[in-house]
Amino acid sequence: MRIVRFTTGEEPSYGVLTGDLDEYGQPDEDAVVVALVGDPLYVGIKLLEKEHRLADVRLLAPVLPRSKVVGIGKNYAAHAAEMGGPVPDEPLMFLKPNTSVVGPGDAIQYPRQSKFISFEGEVAVVIGRICRDVPAEQATDVIHGYTIANDVTARDLQKTDGQFTRAKGFDSFCPLGPWIETDLDPQDFIDGRRIQTYLNGDLKQDGSTADMIHDIPALIAHVSSVMTLLPGDVILTGTPEGVGPMEVGDEIEISIEGLGTLTNKVEARA
CATH class of the missing domain: 3.90.850.10 (Fumarylacetoacetase-like, C-terminal domain)
Known part of the structure; x- marks a missing residue:
């Protein structure tokens, strides 16, 4: 599972990236981000019925270390x-x-x-x-x-x-x-x-x-x-x-x- 942190111009959210990677480590053109409820580190993997095309979001650092x-x-x-x-x-x-x-x-x-x-x-x-x-x-x-x-x-x-x-x-x-x-x-x-x-x-x-x-x-x-x-x-x-x-x-x-x-x-x- 590939967990991303992303924004669509609003508050950052977490999601799961679907699809495969090509030989250069890049996702498929039709890759989709399925939104998650909260931070999966604390609430687990809980999918929302909300999807975004990867091309329509901006990926952020996938984790923001609270400590170190x-x-x-x-x-x-x-x-x-x-x-x-x-x-x-x-x-x-x-x-x-x-x-x-x-x-x-x-x-x-x-x-x-x-x-x-x-x-x-x-x-x-x-x-x-x-x-x-x-x-x-x-x-x-x-x-x-x-x-x-x-x-x-x-x-x-x-x-x-x-x-x-x-x-x-x-x-x-x-x-x-x-x-x-x-x-x-x-x-x-x-x-x-x-x-x-x-x-x-x-x-x-x-x-x-x-x-x-x-x-x-x-x-x-x-x-x-x-x-x-x-x-x-x-x-x-x-x-x-x-x-x-x-x-x-x-x-x-x-x-x-x-x-x-x-x-x-x-x-x-x-």
Whole structure:
């Protein structure tokens, strides 16, 4: 099931997207959004007798984290190597504020404080219920679904600050979308799902989730051993090699097999 958050010009609503995806992760032309009653994280899947053509709605970030986004650094060995550091023994955690979240089609705002912002295509896990100290073998019990993330990073600030908060925390530095897929399983990503990032149509990242050092159940177990996770919290699972700079006017497309395509453009922050 693909859960979307959308607007028709009125208050945001939730819905279920029908139809299949093409080879580029795009929905059929006749795809329809069936509206839901409230937020499915809290009221479950309750369909309304109200439908919209996908072409007539604007998709928003499929989840608005009320609490936090937890990022994982250097979770692909090749990416750790390209960043010039060793692979951490344990998952390397950092936080992005919920105010960094934007949706598909929204602008990534290039901040005045940076001269080097970078894209990072990633699988994002959406947590479905309050949990703490989750054993890895029970991770599926707390997963609401999966979506695509761009863990935008100001590389120059990351280097000068010596930590991640400012470099990864600007408004618009966490595009999510285009929907939440609920029918996948952690094993699908362990077996391998292709991640590709395109910058202005040029392929920059081409990796597989099979290359994650710490798989999704292990990440949930690790993060939840440190902090309580709440419904709507998001865990970013790390990025493969090939990250690089973005400039004002660039368009970034991140496609993940089974999850669709997330597209955003870069604009100067006003």
